[in-house]
Amino acid sequence: MEPGIACGFYWTEGYTGLGWAIDAVPTLKGGSTIGIPSPPAIWLPDGSLVTPDVRDAERLQGFPAGWTEPALFQPEAKEGSRWKLVGNAVCVPVADWLGDRLCHPVTYDGNQDQLLPVGAAWPTAAWGKNGKAYKAASSPWPEASRHRFRKRAGGRVR
DSSP: TTTTTOOOEOOOTTTSTTTEESSSSSOOOOOOTTOOOOOEEEETSSSSEOOOOOOHHHHTTTTTTTTTTEEEETTTTTHHHHHHHHHSOOOOOOOHHHHHHHHHHOOOTTTTOOOOOTTTOOOSSEEEEEEEEEEEEOOOOOOOOOOOOOBOOOGBBO
């Protein structure tokens, strides 16, 4: 773990699996096939470990705490149902960005794109037309933004 940076992980995946996230929480899982909730753990810079509950997961996704409570009103509902709702949701900032792009489309500028040679490794982004493939000069990160931290009681930044 890097000094001063929290890392999220799943106990079952170790520190080299897809569930290890530096300065983030890994993808939220709905739980096991029998509905047992499966929250990630977070290794804080001071060495302590915390496990968020479903309300924390709701807030991490950008929803208010309690957003998934109506799922428990269904017959035979399990707590894992709430984790599935949160884990399968698109986080609010991403949904907001997508909605904005749909309402205000941007014309694609392909001037920096390059013809992809036959047999070349497939790039991060590409497109094709008339039997030819082109490497797109774009990033998997459509927008850069800074973390939004909030101060908590005791001066700790979260």
